[in-house]
Amino acid sequence: MAFITKTFYSQSDLVSHLKAHQPSFYFSSKTSTVIPYDKIETLLPWSNGDFFLCDLSKLPPKMELKSNGNLVLSGGVSWEDAKNFLKANGRNLKTSPTEQLALITAGVATSCTGERCFGFGNMRSQVVRLKYLDYNGVEKELLKDQEFASSSGHLKNYQQDFNFYKNFKNAPYPRFEKSIDLMIGTEGQLGIVSEVEIETVENYDVNYVFMLLPRWEENYEPHMEIFKAVQPHRDAIISCELLDSNCMNYLKPDEKLGQDQDVIFLEIKSSHFEDIYANVLCNFQHISADEVFEIAENKFHHVRAGVPRAIFEENSKMGVVKVGTDCQVCVDKFTDLLNFYRKAAQIGVRYCLFGHFGDAHLHYNYMPSKDQTQKCLDMFQDLYNQVYEWKGSPFAEHGIGLIKQKYIKKYHGEHQLGLFKDLKKEHDPHKQFFPQGFMSV
Ligand SMILES: Cc1cc2nc3c(=O)[nH]c(=O)nc-3n(C[C@H](O)[C@H](O)[C@H](O)COP(=O)(O)OP(=O)(O)OC[C@H]3O[C@@H](n4cnc5c(N)ncnc54)[C@H](O)[C@@H]3O)c2cc1C
Numbered sequence: 001m002a003f004i005t006k007t008f009y010s011q012s013d014l015v016s017h018l019k020a021h022q023p024s025f026y027f028s029s030k031t032s033t034v035i036p037y038d039k040i041e042t043l044l045p046w047s048n049g050d051f052f053l054c055d056l057s058k059l060p061p062k063m064e065l066k067s068n069g070n071l072v073l074s075g076g077v078s079w080e081d082a083k084n085f086l087k088a089n090g091r092n093l094k095t096s097p098t099e100q101l102a103l104i105t106a107g108v109a110t111s112c113t114g115e116r117c118f119g120f121g122n123m124r125s126q127v128v129r130l131k132y133l134d135y136n137g138v139e140k141e142l143l144k145d146q147e148f149a150s151s152s153g154h155l156k157n158y159q160q161d162f163n164f165y166k167n168f169k170n171a172p173y174p175r176f177e178k179s180i181d182l183m184i185g186t187e188g189q190l191g192i193v194s195e196v197e198i199e200t201v202e203n204y205d206v207n208y209v210f211m212l213l214p215r216w217e218e219n220y221e222p223h224m225e226i227f228k229a230v231q232p233h234r235d236a237i238i239s240c241e242l243l244d245s246n247c248m249n250y251l252k253p254d255e256k257l258g259q260d261q262d263v264i265f266l267e268i269k270s271s272h273f274e275d276i277y278a279n280v281l282c283n284f285q286h287i288s289a290d291e292v293f294e295i296a297e298n299k300f301h302h303v304r305a306g307v308p309r310a311i312f313e314e315n316s317k318m319g320v321v322k323v324g325t326d327c328q329v330c331v332d333k334f335t336d337l338l339n340f341y342r343k344a345a346q347i348g349v350r351y352c353l354f355g356h357f358g359d360a361h362l363h364y365n366y367m368p369s370k371d372q373t374q375k376c377l378d379m380f381q382d383l384y385n386q387v388y389e390w391k392g393s394p395f396a397e398h399g400i401g402l403i404k405q406k407y408i409k410k411y412h413g414e415h416q417l418g419l420f421k422d423l424k425k426e427h428d429p430h431k432q433f434f435p436q437g438f439m440s441v
Contacts, residue, residue: 003041007055011075011194015137017054018192021430024052026188028106029078031099033312034401036321043321043402044436056192057103065089066197070128074195077104092203094120096239097397098305105193111185113169113397115267115304118230118358119238120201122169124184131195132183135428139194146179152422157415168328168393169361172411176419182427187399189437190427205270206238208300209281212258212291215245216353217345220338222286223357226264227334229280230358236272240358241265243307247352250310255303264357265300307354311365320368321403323376327387328361328396337362340386344379348372361396384410400438408438 008014017024025044030037040053059075063085066072071082071091080100083093097107097114106112108130113122120126131141148155158176165171174185183193213222223242230240243263248256257263268276281292295303315322329337341364345351349372355362366376384407387394400408412420420439424431431440 005053009058018137021432022052024054025434026054028056028103031102033322033398034403070197071200072197091200094126095123108193109188110399111170115239118240126199129197132191134191142179148176154415154418158419169396173416189434189439207268207273208295210263210265213262225286239267242357244353247307247354250307324365326395326398329392333390334360
């Protein structure tokens with residue numbers, strides 16, 4: 001048995017590989033936090049002959065802006081590439097994942113979201129059309145306005161179960177409502193995304209502001225005041241992000257904001273800025289107008305992305321598989337989630353909290369030494385049990401991959417497992433697409 005890495009430089013090479021029906025894991029920029037790439041050969045169980053690790057990142061990138069403003073792309077196009085291309089044409093992306101080096105085709109596979117989800121909704125809702133390569137290497141097209149088709153007897157019940165989660169960024173299982181959903185959030189287990197058409201927006205001028213707050217561990221009243229105040233303004237406020245005081249330790253001294261304080265950032269359309277400033281930012285009871293500052297767009301992105309990247313790198317250096325959360329809860333459970341994180345902060349392991357605050361979707365990260373890892377995992381097991389009781393979504397944007405499979409099991413019942421099995425049989429009869437993924441186990 002051997003792991004063999006293959007890099008594809010053209011779609012025809014990829015098609016030849018698919019036609020051979022070899023068991024494979026296909027990857028793009030390798031930024032997934034749920035696939036431990038530095039240990040993949042030990043954590044991707046396989047004992048059945050050769051297994052292929054297939055690099056899609058070198059496929060020729062192609063972008064085209066249609067006259068209706070939609071972006072059509074294929075190959076190795078990252079979020080950063082697309083943003084630069086669009087900005088040069090007076091447009092911008094509606095989705096802005098913190099890790100801009102990830103590929104957009106992979107973002108479809110992981111049903112990625114990001115900061116601008118607050119204003120524009122999830123990426124899934126912006127995909128108009130896509131193409132994928134099936135198990136014979138045949139390219140097929142799926143449209144947003146076609147219903148999801150499957151002969152599985154589980155589909156109807158599955159869709160009814162999903163209904164409860166329809167307002168979450170991502171539910172504990174993929175949507176399977178429209179035909180495009182076959183490729184969205186299925187993590188490359190049913191085919192390879194080869195082309196995507198997504199909606200874009202006019203490149204509005206935006207203002208970034210940040211507010212300095214007390215540490216959430218001691219007092220989250222001001223945070224919750226902001227959370228409630230921004231909800232009715234999603235047409236004007238595009239993103240609402242948190243970095244807590246502990247995150248600042250991951251920044252260079254001249255990049256740090258505040259003095260041992262938490263920071264909430266807002267991205268606001270300039271056309272609405274004065275209105276939001278006068279009617280929201282100046283009206284807080286718990287935050288003085290002196291604690292509200294403007295920040296340049298590039299500094300915001302640098303600081304916001306710098307923290308998760310540094311944590312990711314530190315955990316890798318320590319030889320620890322990422323110990324972080326990705327839970328989204330309903331508005332009325334948000335303080336319960338914060339209270340849980342307060343409890344989690346008491347176990348004597350370094351931590352920090354950041355993320356998509358306006359959507360009640362935060363990443364709590366431990367930075368354990370190897371011998372502290374188990375107690376962190378035990379705490380997260382308690383959290384996932386709680387999130388299940390709260391009917392929240394345990395993995396709202398980073399997906400399941402390999403390292404979250406253990407925790408998602410509780411959320412998948414007869415209808416989910418039944419449909420996964422039928423779809424795998426129909427779309428992956430030779431078990432060539434990520435056979436260790438959550439749809440097979
Ligand atoms: C610092 C940091 C910040 C992040 N912030 C965000 C965020 O804000 N929002 C968010 O959603 N995620 C975020 N992520 C997670 C990650 O960037 C996303 O999951 C991203 O979509 C992965 O893209 P990638 O190109 O790196 O894919 P990879 O890691 O290479 O692959 C991810 C998964 O997609 C599958 N896949 C890849 N390409 C294809 C394809 N063409 N067809 C079918 N399947 C495919 C793979 O099999 C794998 O299961 C962050 C990660 C980091 C490290």
